[in-house]
Amino acid sequence: MDRASIKRDQAGVPHIEGKDWPEVFRGLGYSHARDRGLQMLTMRTLGRGRASELLASSDENLAVDLYFRRMNWAGGAEQEASRFAPEVAPIVEAYCQGANERFAESLPFELRLLGYRHDPWTAADIVVLSRMGGYLTLTQSQAETERLLVEMVQAGVARELLEELFPGHLVDLDIELLRRVRLGDTIVPAAIKWNTSLPRLMASNNWVLAGSRTASGKPMLSNDPHLAVSLPNVWCEVVLETPTRYGIGATMPGVPVLSVGRTNDVAWGATYAFMDSVDSWIEDCRDGRCRRVTEQGETWLPLRVRRETVLRRGKAAHSVDFYENDHGTLDGDPAGTGLYLATHWSGIDTSASSLSAMHGVLCAHDVETAMHSIGEFGQLAANWVLADRHGNIGYQMSGRLPRRRAGISGLVPLPGWLPENDWQGFFDATDLPRCLNPPDGLFVTANQDLNAWGRQKPSNLPMGDYRARRIETLLKARERHDLRSVQNITYDVTSIQAEMFLVLLRPLLPDSEAGRILAGWDLRYNPDSRGAYLFEQVYQALMREVFGAALGPALDFLVGETGTFIDFYANADAVLLAETSAWFGSRSRDEIYRSALATALAGPARRWGDVNRLIVRNLLLGGRLPRWAGFDRGPYEIGGGRATVHQGQIYRLGGRDTSFVPSLRLCTDMGDDEMWSNMCGGPSDRRFSRYYNSETAGWATGRFKRLAP
Numbered sequence: 001m002d003r004a005s006i007k008r009d010q011a012g013v014p015h016i017e018g019k020d021w022p023e024v025f026r027g028l029g030y031s032h033a034r035d036r037g038l039q040m041l042t043m044r045t046l047g048r049g050r051a052s053e054l055l056a057s058s059d060e061n062l063a064v065d066l067y068f069r070r071m072n073w074a075g076g077a078e079q080e081a082s083r084f085a086p087e088v089a090p091i092v093e094a095y096c097q098g099a100n101e102r103f104a105e106s107l108p109f110e111l112r113l114l115g116y117r118h119d120p121w122t123a124a125d126i127v128v129l130s131r132m133g134g135y136l137t138l139t140q141s142q143a144e145t146e147r148l149l150v151e152m153v154q155a156g157v158a159r160e161l162l163e164e165l166f167p168g169h170l171v172d173l174d175i176e177l178l179r180r181v182r183l184g185d186t187i188v189p190a191a192i193k194w195n196t197s198l199p200r201l202m203a204s205n206n207w208v209l210a211g212s213r214t215a216s217g218k219p220m221l222s223n224d225p226h227l228a229v230s231l232p233n234v235w236c237e238v239v240l241e242t243p244t245r246y247g248i249g250a251t252m253p254g255v256p257v258l259s260v261g262r263t264n265d266v267a268w269g270a271t272y273a274f275m276d277s278v279d280s281w282i283e284d285c286r287d288g289r290c291r292r293v294t295e296q297g298e299t300w301l302p303l304r305v306r307r308e309t310v311l312r313r314g315k316a317a318h319s320v321d322f323y324e325n326d327h328g329t330l331d332g333d334p335a336g337t338g339l340y341l342a343t344h345w346s347g348i349d350t351s352a353s354s355l356s357a358m359h360g361v362l363c364a365h366d367v368e369t370a371m372h373s374i375g376e377f378g379q380l381a382a383n384w385v386l387a388d389r390h391g392n393i394g395y396q397m398s399g400r401l402p403r404r405r406a407g408i409s410g411l412v413p414l415p416g417w418l419p420e421n422d423w424q425g426f427f428d429a430t431d432l433p434r435c436l437n438p439p440d441g442l443f444v445t446a447n448q449d450l451n452a453w454g455r456q457k458p459s460n461l462p463m464g465d466y467r468a469r470r471i472e473t474l475l476k477a478r479e480r481h482d483l484r485s486v487q488n489i490t491y492d493v494t495s496i497q498a499e500m501f502l503v504l505l506r507p508l509l510p511d512s513e514a515g516r517i518l519a520g521w522d523l524r525y526n527p528d529s530r531g532a533y534l535f536e537q538v539y540q541a542l543m544r545e546v547f548g549a550a551l552g553p554a555l556d557f558l559v560g561e562t563g564t565f566i567d568f569y570a571n572a573d574a575v576l577l578a579e580t581s582a583w584f585g586s587r588s589r590d591e592i593y594r595s596a597l598a599t600a601l602a603g604p605a606r607r608w609g610d611v612n613r614l615i616v617r618n619l620l621l622g623g624r625l626p627r628w629a630g631f632d633r634g635p636y637e638i639g640g641g642r643a644t645v646h647q648g649q650i651y652r653l654g655g656r657d658t659s660f661v662p663s664l665r666l667c668t669d670m671g672d673d674e675m676w677s678n679m680c681g682g683p684s685d686r687r688f689s690r691y692y693n694s695e696t697a698g699w700a701t702g703r704f705k706r707l708a709p
Contacts, residue, residue, distance in 0.1 A: 003026065003030070004027030005017040005027070008683075009239075011705045012684070012694060013237045013238065013705075013707060014239070015239040015709075019242065021242060022091050024241065025094050025098070025256045026094035026097055026098035028098065029100075030102045032099060032236060032251070033098070033103050035683055035684045035685065035691075036253035036685050037102065038111065039232055039234075039619055040129075040254040041107075041111060041118070043254060044121075044129065046064065047131070048068070048128060049066070049068040049069040049310060050310075052065050052311065053313060054117060056114065057314055062312065069310065069320070070322055071135070072322070073131040073132060076349070077127040080352055081122070081123035081124045081126065081351075081352070083352035085356045088355050088359050091359065092123045092126060096120075096125075100120045103118060103121065108685075110621065129254040130354065130379055134347050135347065135348075139277055141274075142277070143278045143280070145411075145568060146279075147341075149166065153173075153175055153178045154178065154183070155551070157551070161550055164574070164582060165571050165572070167574070168409075170411070171408065171409075172412050172414060174415075178282075181282055183332075203271075203446070203647050204272060205226075205490070205645060206221070206269035206271050206385045207221070207443065208221045208387050208393045209221075209442050209475065210437070210441035210442065212441045214480055215480045215481065216482070218389065218670040219387035219388070219392070219393050220481060220486060221387045221667065222489070223664075224490045224664065225271070225663055227663045229614070229616055229680045229681065230618065231617065231693060232692075233680055233681035234252060235679060236250065237249070237683065237707065240258065245263055245363075247261060247362055248262055248263075248668075248675045249262060249666065250666070257358045258361075258362055264673065265365045266364050266367060267670060268361060268374065268386045269384070270384050271383045271445045271446060272381065273382050273397050273447075273458065275397070275458040275459055276409065276460050276461070277345060277347055277381055277399050279327075279343070279344060279413075279414075280342065280413040281341070281344075281413060281414060281421065282340075282413050282414065282415050283340050283342050283417070285303070285330070285336075285338060285339070286334070286337040288303055288334050288335055289302050291417040293417045293418060293419075304325065305322075307321050308320055308322060325342060327342040327344055329342060329343065331343070346401070346426065347381075347399070347400050350378030350400055351379060353376060353378060354376070354379035357398075358374075367388045367393065368392065370386050370388070371386060371434065375396050375397075375434070376398075376429060377399075378400035380399065381458070383433075383447075383450060387668075387670050388670065392436065393442075394437065395445065396429070397432040397433045401426060401432060401458045405421065405424070409457075409460040430455075431455045432454045432456060434453060434454065442476075444468050446467035447462060447463035448468040462570070463568070463570055464569060464643060466496040466497045466643035470494060470644070470645055471645055474492060475489070483676055487704055490645065491646050493524050493525040493640045493646050494523050494644060494645075495532075495641055495643050496523075498641075498643070500573075502518075502523070504593060505593060505597070506519055508590060508594055517534060518535060525608055525612075525640045526608065526639050528608070530606065532608040532641065533605060534600065534605050536608075537601070538596055538597060538600040540600070541596035541599045541600040542592070544596075546583050546584065547575075549585065608639070609637035610637075612648055613634070613638065614636045614637075615634040615635050616632065616696065618632055630687060631687050633693050638650060647662060648661060662680075662699075663679060665677060675706075675707045676706055678695060678698045678702075680700075682694040682695045682696070
């Protein structure tokens with residue numbers, strides 16, 4: 001096989017040309033290994049649970065390894081890799097060849113210094129990374145919140161309080177049963193599993209406009225995925241070309257897929273859909289068996305035992321047994337009699353079909369065909385907006401939605417011994433939310449509730465709709481949009497959430513300097529804004545006033561060291577904004593608000609940019625070397641907040657600073673063969689490369705670059 005041509009443009013983005021897709025993807029494998037080899041190999045090491053063996057044998061790495069071994073993403077990866085479709089298998093093989101060609105030439109010096117022992121890149125590694133990308137912090141956030149519900153029950157939080165926090169989803173909640181469940185690792189307070197070098201993907205925006213709403217008369221599409229940024233960025237931009245087709249967009253190193261971007265004919269962008277594709281069951285166990293009840297009577301079935309041995313450099317190996325059944329991996333040792341949780345993710349065995357789905361999008365000539373392909377992408381629950389050069393626009397949710405018995409949402413763990421609680425297969429993509437050519441000529445997704453667009457309702461814990469409402473307002477405020485107006489929307493920092501709270505807060509504000517600043521605030525989270533800082537102080541004080549009594553010290557951990565209220569703040573807001581609530585106890589809303597104001601406005605009114613500052617840390621060495629070494633960059637003042645189009649959330653997660661910011665912005669007009677983008681970081685993960693952090697200045701100031709074949 002001939003090697004593709006690989007050239008960089010002025011921004012350092014690789015342009016890869018070949019005679020066909022296998023040759024192009026061989027070039028992509030080489031390019032990924034050259035520019036993002038540290039990222040690829042670190043992610044693979046973590047995903048296979050080998051950090052203690054290949055990087056360092058610390059206690060922290062052992063905890064990380066045990067978490068990934070428990071998830072078992074490497075389990076059955078070779079078998080899944082054998083299922084790649086005939087049109088995809090040559091691309092996978094070629095990609096691995098290209099990556100291994102580069103790794104044979106050189107390995108990242110950071111890994112050589114650590115004494116890393118290298119194995120060739122394989123199709124099974126692609127499966128492992130695609131599983132990680134589909135689950136980590138995305139589906140994981142759903143699983144963690146379902147687990148949190150159990151912990152809240154066991155902490156004694158009253159049912160009426162839970163009903164307000166999770167309205168409509170607790171029909172099958174058996175509090176007495178959940179109180180008897182034995183939990184292993186808990187979210188509160190142990191969060192060692194978060195202490196990895198993995199980026200946290202979550203909030204994102206995308207939208208598509210029909211030609212009737214654009215200056216060019218052709219559809220336009222915009223996408224800005226928000227995540228915890230690092231150096232390098234999780235995204236790697238590329239331009240792929242064959243003699244007849246091109247693909248421009250963002251890839252994830254280690255996986256031969258154009259994740260978001262465009263071709264000659266179709267453009268697509270993604271946000272997370274918050275589909276409930278993971279469930280936990282309560283298992284009744286004794287002597288290594290679990291109970292099952294059928295019409296024929298009660299039986300006790302043996303659990304499968306999976307022994308994992310973590311090799312530790314310079315230390316004794318650590319072995320652990322995991323127990324499994326058809327409901328997933330058990331949280332605990334069933335040798336002891338008791339109730340335990342078993343958890344299963346629907347996307348675990350969809351890597352091969354998902355890669356085929358994305359290849360289908362790459363080859364599609366119109367939106368309808370692309371929607372059909374992208375709907376089969378079971379690895380990730382995502383909201384996709386699409387546009388084509390013919391003038392069509394569309395929306396399609398992807399993900400593998402389980403068929404549950406009627407009347408349950410999937411949020412509450414159910415008895416695993418009853419067969420009626422088992423999954424009964426999966427829904428077809430046409431049952432999921434979707435639409436083709438919406439009548440008003442636009443479609444916006446920002447992680448909000450989009451259940452109304454489907455025959456099924458996949459999301460039970462969506463994010464708030466503040467960002468989506470703001471985007472729609474800005475899109476409808478202008479008759480025709482061009483690239484500049486679309487790009488400007490991605491930098492908007494006005495908060496609808498703050499506006500809703502200030503309607504209630506303004507009559508209660510004191511006649512003080514802080515009170516006057518907050519009363520006159522323009523609702524914008526600019527770095528120079530003191531109103532934004534004061535509102536955040538009030539919001540945090542309200543959280544503690546309302547939820548602190550029931551959750552106690554756990555609230556400080558959930559707010560200060562996890563993403564629980566970062567992800568699902570809309571659930572909390574529904575309580576905080578209510579006129580009356582069981583969470584208020586004997587106090588009125590005004591009393592609570594006045595108390596929060598007294599606490600929050602007692603201190604100085606600081607600039608938002610003074611506290612909302614981002615340090616972009618190196619993937620492997622972040623925070624471990626002096627700043628002057630240049631592996632970490634910043635700090636950068638970041639505008640925006642939790643509910644603004646431009647996300648700007650800097651917070652702590654599991655003992656380390658992290659963020660939700662727009663890691664990548666892209667937009668395209670289907671009237672031209674080009675895409676405009678910017679991103680935090682740069683094309684290379686090499687600290688001494690000119691492309692290590694070359695894009696961050698443009699990303700921070702609103703400067704976009706042009707990518708074209």
